[in-house]
Amino acid sequence: MLETAWIAWRNAAIGGALIGLASGGLMLFNGRIAGISGIFHRAAEGSREAWRWAFLLGLIASGLAMRVFFSPDETASNPNITAYLTAIVAGLLVGFGTRMGSGCTSGHGICGLARLSPRSLLAVLVFLASGIIVTAVMRLTGAM
Amino acid sequence: MSAMLSALAMGLLFGAGLIISGMTDPANVKGFLDVFGAWRPQLMAVLAVGMMATWLLYLLARRFAHPLAEPVFHWPQSTIIDKPLLLGAVLFGAGWAVAGYCPGPALVAAGALNPVAIVFVLAMLAGSFAQRAMAK
Numbered sequence: 484m485l486e487t488a489w490i491a492w493r494n495a496a497i498g499g500a501l502i503g504l505a506s507g508g509l510m511l512f513n514g515r516i517a518g519i520s521g522i523f524h525r526a527a528e529g530s531r532e533a534w535r536w537a538f539l540l541g542l543i544a545s546g547l548a549m550r551v552f553f554s555p556d557e558t559a560s561n562p563n564i565t566a567y568l569t570a571i572v573a574g575l576l577v578g579f580g581t582r583m584g585s586g587c588t589s590g591h592g593i594c595g596l597a598r599l600s601p602r603s604l605l606a607v608l609v610f611l612a613s614g615i616i617v618t619a620v621m622r623l624t625g626a627m
Numbered sequence: 628m629s630a631m632l633s634a635l636a637m638g639l640l641f642g643a644g645l646i647i648s649g650m651t652d653p654a655n656v657k658g659f660l661d662v663f664g665a666w667r668p669q670l671m672a673v674l675a676v677g678m679m680a681t682w683l684l685y686l687l688a689r690r691f692a693h694p695l696a697e698p699v700f701h702w703p704q705s706t707i708i709d710k711p712l713l714l715g716a717v718l719f720g721a722g723w724a725v726a727g728y729c730p731g732p733a734l735v736a737a738g739a740l741n742p743v744a745i746v747f748v749l750a751m752l753a754g755s756f757a758q759r760a761m762a763k
Contacts, residue, residue, distance in 0.1 A: 491649060491669040498648020499676030505641035506677070507684020512633035514694035514701050517641060519731040524755050534634035534697075541638020542731065546738025548639075549646050562743045569726060574733070574747040576722025578754020581730060583762075584715020585705070588729040589641075591716075592674055595703075597681035602708050606716045611660075613720025618660040621724070627657070627664075 506593050509538070518590020520581035584610075630696040642735045648673045651735050653727025660724050 506517035513534050519542070526535045581587045584606055586595065591610075595603020621627040649655040650673060658667030694700055723729050728736065728747050736744030 488669070491655075491667070492672055495648050495669045495672035496676045498644045498646070498650065499673040500680050501640055501644030501647060502673065502677040503644075503680020503684070505637045505644060507681045507688070508640070509634065509637040510681075510694070510700070511684055511688045511691075512637070512694055512696045513630055514688075514697045514699055515634075516701070516703060517637065519641075519729075519734070523730055523734070523751070524759075527752055527755050528759070533631050537631045537634035538638040538641075539734065541635045541640075542642045542734045543638075543738030545639050545642025545646065546651070546735035547740070549735075550739040566743050567746050570728075570743045570747040571750045573722040573726030573728065574750025575754040575757070576718050576725070577728070577730060577733075577747075578751035579758045580715045580718030580720075580722060580754075582715070582755050582758040583711045584719055585712065587719060587731075588674075588723075589731055593677045593681050596674075596678045597685050598703070599682075600703070600706070602706055602712065605708055606712055609713055609716035610720035610723065613717045614660040614724040615662050617721045617724040618657065619663045622661065622664050627661075 502589075502593060503597075506589065506597075510594075516590060516594045518586050518594060520577075520587040521585065521590050524582050580610075633696045641731065642738070644673075644677070645732050645735050650729075651732040651739075656723070656727040656729075656732075 509515050509517040515534065517538075522535045522538055525532070526539055530536075577587075584591075586592075586603065586606060588610075591603040591606040596607065618627065645651050648670070650670065655667065655670060658665060659670040661667070688694070688700070719729075726733075726747055728744065730751065733744050733747045733751065737748045
């Protein structure tokens with residue numbers, strides 16, 4: 484058990500370092516903030532800026548590569564209708580909320596905090612608090 | 628061309644980081660937000676290490692006159708703290724908790740052909756359009 488927790492910390496730190504290299508690298512090479520929701524929303528509007536599409540393609544391709552090379556079928560669980568309905572409600576909230584609030588875990592979280600932006604720090608505290616409260620409510624109501 | 632290649636490489640690297648960190652597994656994210664239950668604090672390290680590495684590279688970037696593959700830096704200008712910022716963050720946090728996906732991991736999982744993540748990304752797209760329509 485202790486072993487598992489340690490591996491999770493290690494993986495989180497290694498993954499975090501790669502994420503930091505990528506978001507710092509996007510500024511160093513492209514002069515851009517690696518805010519995934521912002522990149523996604525502008526692309527959804529039909530942006531012609533190629534770097535946005537290239538970055539999104541890289542993200543999606545990383546998932547595809549993982550599936551092809553490492554886990555052909557994780558647990559092969561068959562999602563039920565509730566899982567899809569939950570994904571629809573949550574996806575609407577995330578799409579709407581990140582556009583309204585101009586950022587998500589990457590733009591406000593990683594990049595905004597790295598710029599020491601008070602605006603982003605506030606956004607991070609609010610979405611973390613919101614997530615923690617909603618989780619607690621789901622626990623209380625037996626939805627989790 | 629080099630600008631597109633570097634953006635593609637950074638997308639791949641970002642995605643690899645999300646996968647290794649555990650962010651693409653909704654159970655991890657739900658555990659991270661379950662502070663008053665079976666809390667799994669590990670994802671804090673993703674934010675902490677990711678932020679510090681980004682901070683270091685931003686310091687480096689500020690020493691250059693222009694980005695290596697593009698003519699100008701686009702540093703965010705807004706410092707406004709207003710209702711849309713806060714309400715947007717509340718809604719985002721709620722959706723994040725309900726599904727266990729934020730935008731990056733959702734796109735990576737959709738790329739891995741996870742059907743729930745694909746539906747989530749399509750809903751995210753709809754949410755994006757809805758917000759745009761309402762903001763007009």
